[in-house]
Amino acid sequence: MTVVQFTPFSSLVQPAFWHELTRLKIDVLKLSEESLPITASYSVGRSITDRETGQEVALGCNLTISDDSFNDTKTLQRLPANSVRVNGTFKNFNTIEEFKEADKSALFNQTADEIWNGIKATGDISLLNRFLLITFADLKKYRYYYWFAFPAFVAKPAWSIDDAGWKSAEEHIGRDALSGIHTQLQSSPSAYFLARPRSSEDKTDSHNYEIAPISSLDSFFANTPAEQQIIGFVDPSPLPQNPGWPLRNLLTFLRIRKSTLNPIRVLCWRDVDIPASGKPWKSRFGIVQASVSEAEGDVRPAAVGWEKNPQGKMAPRMADLAPMMDPSRLADQAV
Amino acid sequence: MQHAIQRNIFALRDYLSPVLKESKFKEHGRITPEEFVAAGDFLAYKFPVWTWEKGDASKARDYLPSDKQYLVTRGVPCLRRATSLAYTDADEDAERLLSFGDSSAPGDGDEWVETHAGRKPNHDTAASAGEIGDIPDIDADADGAANALGNMSLSGSKAAPPAGETPDLDDIPDMEEELEGGDDEATAAPSGPTGGVIDASEVEVAKGNLLQVRTYDVMITYDKYYQTPRIWLLGYDENGSPLTPPQVFQDISADHAFKTVTIEAFPHSKSLQAASVHPCKHASVMKKVIERMNAGVVEEQRRLSGGSATPTKEGKKWPFRKSSGNKEEKTPNDDDVEGMRVDFYLVVFLKFIASIVPTIEVDSTTAF
Structure with a gap:
């Protein structure tokens, strides 16, 4: 850690x-x-x-x-x-x-x-x-x-990330999911967003993701398993192992308002364009957590x-x- | 004083010169405002890093749409100083021909000469910093020239600060404050741990003046007098501080730095000054480039439309074959070949500008 x-x-x-x-x-x-x-x-x-x-x-x-x-x-x-x-x-x-x-x-x-x-x-x-x-x-x-x-x-205590560190988001959730998120971010740009796999009957569609604003946190993740709940943000940092500053206050926000969400699966969004075929996506993915402390907030x-x-x-x-x-x-x- | 008069004369000349009405781009390399807008639309559509700006409303040109006064792209990286690219005899052997435009259609006579093809990357890796001594110290000369320029100040004030140093350090009030108790462990250090990617600030520390990531805001305006686009540059150093003119000149190839590039009032702002490539030779250079390209394009189009059974592959040569919606469909025969379309003008223009500012990556078009 x-x-x-x-x-x-x-x-x-x-x-x-x-x-x-x-x-x-x-x-x-x-x-x-x-x-x-x-x-x-x-x-x-x-x-x-x-x-x-x-x-x-x-x-x-x-x-x-x-x-x-x-x-x-x-x-x-x-x-x-x-x-x-x-x-x-x-x-x-x-x-x-x-x-x-x-x-x-x-x-x-x-x-x-x-x-x-x-x-x-x-x-x-x-x-x-x-x-x-x-x-x-x-x-x-x-x-x-x-x-x-x-x-x-x-x-x-400080937020820590598991030993895997920050990984390529492409490895974790796949290119289809990223292009799905990309399309939706284009039509409704936002600094922070929630993402989850689109619930669908047939398995062929399972790679597709949908996004929602942070304000709909409770309802959006109501039926989503914890390991599929993703918090995303537009990441101004270019460094592979360091997320950008905006994530800090978002994590505080989540800790205060949604303390049950722990660990948090974070998607650092870093792609302006869909990369050309063969080129990797730049977005990063990591699982961060903090030991829950006593009366906080x-x-x-x-x-x-x-x-x-x-x-x-x-x-x-x-x-x-x-x-x-x-x-x-x-x-x-x-x- | 003389400068002020000169500027007013230029402004008057700009005011008096008529707006170009007829298309002249193939004959003279000049374009009309309408063509500028069309070419700009195409550029912004194809390469979204370019956007149209309104500029200052009081400075708006009435021959351009109010929301399309000039084009801008921000944060264009500039990894090296142009002075470090200075051309030596040893580099001559390193030239190689580049096929222009899309790589899918090579060999159609549109090769460009790439001059620094053989340059070894070893100049710049951190590990081989010891080899720097082998490179002729051109930077020193350029700095000298730049400082000489700074020294020409009427008031006899101090020379321009050498590149890379924060100017007038003494004048910054010494007010370091203990605002935050101790180091915050969750703040990444400026040259923090990097895996595979170099942080710009780290690069600068490790390699002296060889690799400083400056960024530029690049603007393209329409110059009514010369009837060509005109390029403007606003530079920032790796800390985000604006560059001084001598620093900007380091990023302009030596052939142009003190001749065609000057600091002038940006026409769409009340007070902003920016480095600009003077457009007096743009038209003739563009004419040559366009003629050369056009010959290739016409040939290509003839070949494609010359009665061969294969249907023309729309989109393969997208810049030239884009169907023109507003014009009647032309029958494919030899006299009516359209040649290069004016939409493509700014893309070509950027390639030409890239030769003046070789290290500023204005020509994003190659990245696609």
Whole structure:
């Protein structure tokens, strides 16, 4: 048994977001420091084959924000298939000192509380992925200091996976099942889903799977044997032995609201397209469990999830856009 | 200042130049906005990584549909610096002919020269890092050039930071905080245990500047003045930070980096700046490529329709033989062979762009 290790999100901020923040700061926010709603998105984890070495190179486990992140959810452009929208809280500080001295624990706990309340009170699955972004925009120098937090609850005892580890989902449930799930995910995209073999009279159809939203947990699995109940999620992690960050809060959710579901059979969904014949599916499958602890679920567990900076420290990141925004620097590039 | 004036002149020129009405793509390599949309639709349909974007509403071009202003694909990986691909005499023997398009119909005269076919993978495996010394240190030169470019700053400010380092580290407030008690055992380490797959960050640590997974957002707009598509690049380093212009130039083949690729205002945003391949030569290059391909296609179509009893295999040469729904069905005789369809223009265009940015995998079309 090994402890399940989750791949943390890494933030990917499109330059257009900083342009939009600049506009917002000057025209709308001015000196206001109030928190604003913001949206981000993540997609399935990707890896590419290096053409020269033939090795698989994993790309990041990215959470992306762009210039339309400030927009109302309704006006947002449609996301590509297998992408998931995440809501968060954005807070911009007026000075670097305020940014440094802000009570980050309080902000973090506030977001974690929102997630916790979602789990405890409403059972609203869409709240599981909330994130926090604090910024300071040095508009004169075109520098943007920022710090993301993706709160996730620490499970005690930790989730562990059996000795088989994370396996190819193709081996476990077969290509037919995966293409069945793929088709249904295309028509009803969701961050988390339930899957079970379609109950049918004739055995020939037994490989076909059907999916349902997490909210129908009880009814959907009512007549399904435990070893056929599968919990799936869109996995932004490309690493074969590490599921992505979103699974963490989902497991907490299941432990609190459905403690009988243990062990949990997890499908890490990583396929955008049906692979060409001969190519393997990328999705992973694993059976995770945790020894059930005593009276749990009344107190909010500890949460972690501040993003580290490129040096691996608990510190903010900085985007220096002077080379791409400063008019005098731009003039130098002109031919 | 001069740049500002120049930009305004370009904007005026763009405004004044008439919208191309007639199809010219075979004669001049130029296309109309309608053809751009058709080719874009085809690209987005065939390769869903490409999507249409609206862009900034105030910057919308009225000769394009409001929801189809430009094409974008995000997170295009770029494993190596183009400077490491620099062509040496030793590589010349390594050229080999590639059949274009679908491998099901080889030998129809559409071979392309692949230049780095013989490159040994051993440059880049972690184990053989010791052999790096054998490779001419081209990166150093390019960095020098890139820094020189950075040094040309009017204000005489500091040189652009060398690639791979976080710029201006001193300016980041030192505010490491103890926000989380101890290490969380369930958080995968950045270069966590990997089985068979290399994590990008690990790659970078292990191999210095040889393999850094940068990603690019690639946009294709329609340039009204040159009447061709135009390519734009926004780069990110392996940490998700935006790349500086000198860093972007490392991913552009040396023949183009300081001539045809410049940093300019992205036309569908109020303030965004992006690297762009200047389109002044696109039309003539596209014309050559299209002529060459068209000859092959026409020949193929003649062969297929030339009275042979076998029915033409629709779909075998899908890019060219896609039946044109809006046109009357053409009778198969020699004068009416359709040749290459304009839908295919952007796919060809991407192959041409791939030669300018050899390490950015813009040409997803080969993956299928």
